[in-house]
Amino acid sequence: MESREPEILDVVGVGFGPSNLSLAVALEESPDPVTSAFFERQPSLGWHRGMLLPSAKMQVSFLKDLATFRNPASNFSFISYLHDVGRLTRFVNNQDFFPTRREFHDYLEWAESKLTQPVTYNSEVTAIGPAPAAGPGAADRVRVTVRDAAGDSRQVDARNVVISTGLVPRMPVGLEPDEFVWHSSQFLHNFRRRNSGELKRVAVVGGGQSAAEIVRFLYDSLPDAKVSAIVPSYGYSIADDTPFANQVFDPGAVDSYYHGSQRSKDAVWHYHKNTNYSVVDDEVIRGLYERAYEEDFSKGDRLEFLNLARVVDVKRVGSETRITVHSLVSEESYDLDVDVLVCATGYDPMDPAEILGELDAYCVHDTQGRHRVCRDYRLVTTPELDCGIYLQGGTEHTHGLASSLLSNIAVRSGEIAHSIAARRSGAHEKGINE
Template identity: 85%
Template sequence: MESSEPEIFDVVGIGFGPSNLSLAVALEESLDPVTSAFFERQPSLGWHRGMLLPSAKMQVSFLKDLATFRNPTSKFSFISYLHDVGRLARFVNNQDFFPTRREFHDYLEWAESKLAQPVAYSSEVTAITLAPTGGQGAADRLLVQVRDPAGGSRQVHARNVVISTGLVPRMPVGVEADEFVWHSSQFLHNFRQRDHGELKRVAVVGGGQSAAEIVRFLYDSLPGATVSAIVPSYGYSVADDTPFANQVFDPDAVDSYYHGSQRSKDAVWQYHRNTNYSVVDDEVITGLYERSYEDEFSKSNRLGFLNLARVVDVKRVGGDTRVTVHSMVTEESYDLDVDLLVCATGYDPMDPAEILGELDTYCAHDAEGRHLVGRDYRLVTTPELNCGIYLQGGTEHTHGLASSLLSNIAVRSGDIAHSIVARRSGAQGKGIDA
């Protein structure tokens, strides 16, 4: 049902995954009252549900939760969750800084249930435009159009919007997902719906954590199937989670990156990509190698590794999915027929221009066409636009490695919440460098 008098909010959040959940927590804990509304097109809160594999662990400490680094006394912390559900002592006795992904997802759902302000699910933001000002001067409100669960429309005015639509699954070039070719983001959903007896030959392409975990899961879950791992490197590379390297995810590291030279930014990516990208935890690598060794010893020939290889074509031939694999060793290609191909080939950052539409013309860009972003994660805009557009994600070029990761989520959301409150009280100008 369309409203003639749109509601007005200080903050409208577009998307509601962990990042905007953390922002909702920060706004609720703010000493300054802020009105907010969050819209999520999915029917419920979900965070990588397709990869909540049994025993799969987080790659960040439980202390890097929604709130602790911003507010150690928060009632939304992971420790508060453990206490509330009666598992604090058991978790401590486990002597592990890294909960399973399933437990962390349960924590996220618990935190969402504690929010005072409900989230509008099954509600897709279809457009953001300038709100009518009724006069001259810079626009200080945006008109956000939302498709509601019943298929109707809702319009709200926002003094600030925070875009957090998540990462975009990436497939190999020229390959499209279908019922026989999956991206890892949909792995568990699709696997539960398939007749496992039909899966006799499966292949997994990718060299990162998700790829290795899926290879392990398929090998253990399908005892009658062969599993081929198509790896772009010479085997899996271990993630660097040593103390000095992990400092690249500290809150202070964001300042160093943001204010650093282009040379220093390039150095961070060159030397520290192996903290997160295309790398695997040593426990998963060791477990896979042990399986491979036992497989070779028992001559079962169920687990194979195609190293220094990439997928160049996928097509359906009869009842098979034919995967053309190119070897970087021999520079020759060969075909591999499988019943299922899983592409654990990562994600691309969100592109805010897609949701901004014509509003993007009011946003400043650098020489490479990337958005200019303030230290407070606010897009730099032209004088005609005085309301705030903030990004949760898509800021790797300005804020570094942790821009779309959980590592800095509490502090990042706190920075955005502080900027919104400060700008409202006139403590800042346009928020270009909070």
């Protein structure tokens, strides 16, 4: 550990995916000078690299980029990116609001390359705690301990910390990922390590967008393999992307949700969860059905859908992976031998307590044990701690469906940047907006 006094910054960002990248852009464009540093444990910027399938498209408009909804004139917009790389005219001629995920990832890397805000990769935040107080009163900054790839540690003090460590991959109960059981977040990485000729039978469990896209990809990429889709519902459910429903992702909807009653919050989740969770775009559903129809016409058996089914056990038998599938139709179980099982079973929200460590003791929780969060995404803290702890994710219970999604990323980051600048100038008193 270095013995010199840690440097003091206005803000430290923990994690550097799209959310904190958007925050860095907002800080870059802010009229208020703010000192910052961002730390990311990955070796480079990466956003769902394991799911950058060639044909996979974004599920939000390109206008919901890192900056446009906050600043339409931003030099960090998707339009600026297209102009800079010489593809604006062709993109317009393509007449599509939804770029591929691969193109959007390229845009994220382009935006990161334009930043002057310092970002350090291969650096994991291992501890956050109150910095030793310079005098009496509440601690006004935190001490962040960062370990690099060589195992060396250093400390940075910050008046504010923004936590954005991303979603956590979820596996079916009792299953762990290994060489033959993959979570969709690692799909492409694992697929490229295998000789495609080795894969003669693959099963994909899940009923959402990722599951359907992986089934389509495997069917198209492995002409000699059989693909089994294990779907928990009777079939894939369509994502509601109609205009009125999409208003639930509008920036103004965050205010309605935050200040609404618990009854109204429950209603939003009940009526509009199908805008994003466990649903599939119409184009993907229809494409898979067309493939299944062609298989039926050709008397083929390369694509099968096991509906109303669950994976209840997986074990290795010889050179194969044996899946035990339980049918909700017959209430019976049967075995299915495959080379690989892909679990496209979604993600759990970020748990701030895991990274907060001892700092969590200074955070106020509600009656259900969840963190209390101000409207500006700042955790409510006890009087002993007077620095800002902000969350980008893990606030679905206070801020609604878009809390961890790209839909509101530019406005959310702008609000956090504004709050940090206001606190720096002393205009933002502790407790406001609680």
